[in-house]
Amino acid sequence: MNFEAVIGIEIHVEMKTKSKMFSSAPVEFGAEPNTLVNPVDMAFPGTMPVVNKQAVINAIRVANALHMKIDQELWFDRKNYFYADLPKGFQITQDKRPIGRDGYVMIKTNNGEKKIEIERLHMEEDTCKQLHLSTYSLLDYNRAGTPLIEIVSRPNIRNGEEAMKYVEQIKSIVQFSDVSDGKMEEGSLRCDVNISLRPIGSDKFGTKVEIKNLNSLSNVEKAIEFEITRQQQLLLSGVPVEQETRRFDETRKETVLMRKKTDAVDYKYFTEPNITPIKLSDEFVKNAIETCPELAASKKDRYMTILGLNEYDSDILIQDKDVSDYFDKAVKFNASPKLLANWIMVDIAAYLNKNNLKIKDLQLSPEHLSDLIKLIEEGKISSKQAKDVFAVIVENDASPIDVANELGLVQMSDEGAIFELILEVLKENPQSIEDYKNGKDRALGFLVGQVMKKSRGKANPAMTSKMILDELKKK
């Protein structure tokens, strides 16, 4: 029997707002435990939640990027459960009226484009961080209350590749819109996958298994492929799949059981009575959308249609928001976009890679990279010499022309000076002139070489070649 997988994904995105979802305590990563909490986060009696404006703007931006219908009235609900990760005894979330509904995102897979439908997007607060040790647990409330966006796909994902591409798209959107760092490895983008199998052609769903702890895009793909095979083998040998939560074990490259799901928890959702429904004006929503930083898809389009880059280069630049931002800044200084793209993708990438740095750590300013490329374009230095200049300025962000001068690299583009050298060379090599006249083209190369030698490599080769040719024609 052939099976098809039915996969739905829930993604939690931590926003990088300054303050928390319902309190004005700071949001930071890696601070000393329990130093970023205020009475609201600790659920001290009498405290009241107040909704963060930027968090709402962020949610609108992402909902818009995902082609969703935006609910212009904000309602929040309590999800009640008793656990130490939220001291209130409930999490404030949006259950009945999520801010975004019925959207989609297009993904590109090896089998072409596919539309992944998204059911809902809502805002909520993150829980505290728990550290479970052998005989006790430790709680750090710094993360409690951090604004989250939860994005829930419809179950129309069919395999690991589609799932991976879907998560990649969401990650790109939240990063480019400046909503989140979107770092899976640090937990600022977390995804849970629901997966079940059914015979092809059936419209019933099988028993679903939830996979947690997927901290990279490739693990999303690997975990799903493993899980599909596991469930397939169970079903083929007549063993029913059990409803359970599993996690992906990175070293063993397989999913392992975390817990069996017994009775479904009833969270007894009800409207959060401490937050009066908030009406968002058309203008507020419009403004949130219009001021959204440019998304990857729009950048790609601009790179190809306005800057004339090819698709391959454009795709590489938009893989990382910081890289594309660097490129955008450099392009403003008028160097050739194609050359800039090449230098960023090859030389800068190699340098960052070698030194284990991110482009944000780069000393070299976009302006100076652009200046360096302009030196090449103006024929002042060769591409090869530019690499020597680059090796210096990438470390100290010095002015490329100063470094080129210091290294004695600036090409001689002064026609008069080159002309004098040419006359000398022609005088010293009458045989070559003869050879050239007799149709030996190689003689030209030899003469150019002689001029280069006399100029100690500084003469602009293209210019020299053209000038010698002009002279030879006169003879």
Add this chain to the structure above:
Amino acid sequence: MKAITKEVLKDAASRLMFDMSDEQYDTLEKEFEIIIKQMKLIGEIPDVDNVEPMTFPFDVTTDFLREDEVTEPLTKSDALKNAKDVLDGQIKLPKVVG
């Protein structure tokens, strides 16, 4: 709805990691009986299927949203003041997962 029996209360208490005397369970059971009777009374009000639940006493909305600005958080010692057991600046609990 699930009947509130002494067993249900004991189970709930055990999940919340506390226990009570038999007398207290008896009292609680009786209290629930009264509450459930009152709820039943409310449940008998006819023709409410199309009535929206009322969360707020007035049908009002606001447009107020808090600017995303940070205020001084609690000091660590204040934040941890209510905790019975603290280790490395974190609240220490009996192990809550297996």
